[in-house]
Amino acid sequence: MATTYDATNKKSGTFKKVLGWIIVVLLLCAGGYVYYRYYFVFGEGVKSGYLNYAVKKGNVFKTYEGKLIQEGFGSSKVGTGISSNEFEFSIVSDSIFNVLEVNSGKYFDLHYKEYHGILPWRGNTRYVVDKVVNMK
Numbered sequence: 001m002a003t004t005y006d007a008t009n010k011k012s013g014t015f016k017k018v019l020g021w022i023i024v025v026l027l028l029c030a031g032g033y034v035y036y037r038y039y040f041v042f043g044e045g046v047k048s049g050y051l052n053y054a055v056k057k058g059n060v061f062k063t064y065e066g067k068l069i070q071e072g073f074g075s076s077k078v079g080t081g082i083s084s085n086e087f088e089f090s091i092v093s094d095s096i097f098n099v100l101e102v103n104s105g106k107y108f109d110l111h112y113k114e115y116h117g118i119l120p121w122r123g124n125t126r127y128v129v130d131k132v133v134n135m136k
Contacts, residue, residue: 036116042126043114046133047087051108054091054100061121064091066100066129068108090123092130099132109134 049068056064070085089112091097100108111131118126 038115038117038119040116041113042116044112045114046109046111047089048109049085049087049107051100051104051106052086053104054097056097058120058124063121063123064094064097065089065124066091068110087127088125089127089129090125092122092128096129096132099135103135107136108132 047068047070049070052067052069054064054066056062066089068087068089070087072085089110091100109132110129111133112127112129115122115126115128118124122128
């Protein structure tokens with residue numbers, strides 16, 4: 001008995017394979033973008049200054065936020081004159097927040113990580129403090 005060749009079945013199988021690969025590539029690209037935007041550490045370093053405040057706030061996600069006032073003068077916007085340098089940051093853990101909360105007004109050296117994007121459960125800023133290096 002001779003078998004017949006079905007061209008429409010062959011085209012349908014090829015189309016499904018190509019569509020499957022396109023979906024896989026799009027998912028990988030989307031996953032790479034999300035990783036780069038929200039989880040890739042763009043920069044890290046240490047900022048020093050006097051702790052202005054450390055608070056827990058948020059409507060849905062309660063996050064820890066803080067602000068350092070850095071020594072020296074700078075201009076945050078062109079044409080606005082001289083203003084103090086401020087570093088606003090989010091805090092990654094309860095233990096770091098507790099140290100900052102009870103020592104407001106002291107001089108700190110804080111290690112931070114900078115991300116490209118903000119996640120609501122990580123904080124309100126792109127800068128996330130993960131370690132207290134020094135406190136005076």
